[in-house]
Amino acid sequence: RETPGVVDVDWVVEDDRKTVDLVVQKERAALRGVSTEQIAQTLRISLGGMDVGVLHAGNDKDPVKIRVRLPQAQRSSLRDLDGIFVQSQGMGSLTTRLRAGEMIPLSELVKVEDKIQDKSIYRKDLRRVVYVTADVAGATESPVYAMLEMDKKIKQLKLPGGYGIEPLYTSPPSKEDRPAMKWDGEWQITFEVFRDLGTAFAVVLVIIYLLIVGWFQSFRTPLIMMISIPLSLVGIIPGHLIHGAFFTATSMIGMIALAGIMVRNSVLLIDFIQIRRDEGIELKQAIIESAAVRTRPIILTSGAVVIGSVIMLFDPIFQGLAISMIWGGVLSTVLTLVVVPLVYYIAEKKSA
Incomplete structure (x- = not known):
């Protein structure tokens, strides 16, 4: 309380x-x-x-x-x-x-x-349980933050017989000979959603990698192109802090959707570099020309994503998705134009 x-x-x-x-x-x-x-x-x-x-x-x-x-x-x-x-x-x-x-x-x-009068006996998974319920309100929109605060107090509780309570998050207690506590309810739903989205994100990364490997016939080049994906976090995390919003499931969906867009920007850059090198242009010059020629279509693509996401920024449900698309798109685009050509240049120089 x-x-x-x-x-x-x-x-x-x-x-x-x-x-x-x-x-x-x-x-x-x-x-x-x-x-x-x-x-x-x-x-x-x-x-x-x-x-x-x-x-x-x-x-x-x-x-x-x-x-x-x-x-x-x-x-x-x-x-x-x-x-x-x-x-x-x-x-x-x-x-x-x-x-x-x-x-x-x-x-x-x-x-x-x-x-x-006989009291009701509650069971879950064949175990006797006592349900303790609560809601979150005010600035604490997500149950995770309230759970972390309550965990500190729960771990300090001293029970008879020298027992203590260790909060469980994802699995039920393995033994029934001592008191145990498991977080459930909205937290369980949140955990399952992020677990499934994380699995989907990993599958998306593998598919993107395989597609690029098949096109460029290289195992190293796709890794350089996919650097733009973690670069989007540079914008997503500060963006949520600026708006005072929590990282929700829709924020995760926005990050997954942004991965394909940012990799496309890297593909535009490196594909042009390889075309110019096949024409006999020196590596450094090919990178400079790639940045000069491909910057406009990259900015137009990212700009369209940002403008389209502004509409969702004021929706309480899809605000997280909009923040990820806007801030992740802007920062990742800027960093992609600098970091991806630089990493590609260093990698090619070392292999030369």
Whole structure:
């Protein structure tokens, strides 16, 4: 509760709730000629009521149910059992049969027992659990930041027997002989989303690399071209800080989409360099001409991406995607025009 941004803290541990059981004293009821079923039915009708018919009033289309039940004042406490009677059926011995028709108070036939109501037992993956729930509000939009703050306090807790609590993030506890805690809920969804997006990003990088290898017939050149991908982080991370936004799943999607665009810029540069070198131009001159000729189409391509992303910048859901595309696109484009030709020049000089 003391963690900033954490609100509506609750847990599913139930307080003790008292309940009252009415236990039929079967031996006494049998001596009075009353069955257990008769007592139960009398209680059900007196307290819960029973429909005994319907009333068709005037021009009403729907009939009105006629329900028999004791007034609220006569069924609000255990003392009212003295006012509820059950009729003896005279079953059993001769003495009992002679008392047939006698009205007997229920208080003489049932015993009142005070008990604690059984509590709900929650399980997950066949393990007994206690759910502690909370929401995040204010500046803490993501549960991760609140979790990190609470982890510091949880690790300081001292339990009886020298036990401690080590928070788990992705997998359930391996043992059940000691207390354990696992973060779940929105964090679990966030983890799975970023895990899947990270896997997709890795697959995208492999596919891009294989495509470039197939085109340029080189294993080293594609690596130089793909330098522009990490360069986009130089713009993406500061961009989120400037806007005061968190790095969300849409931000990750924007980074993945930007990877293909930035590699395309590198392809434009290095492809022109190799064309000029095939024409007999010296390496340094070919790089200079490549930067001079390819800068305009590269800037136009990146500019179109940036302008198209501005529209999403003010959307609360897709703001992260827009920030990644805008800031990552601008900074990566500028650095690509400088870093990629420079790295290509150094690599070619060493292999010459």
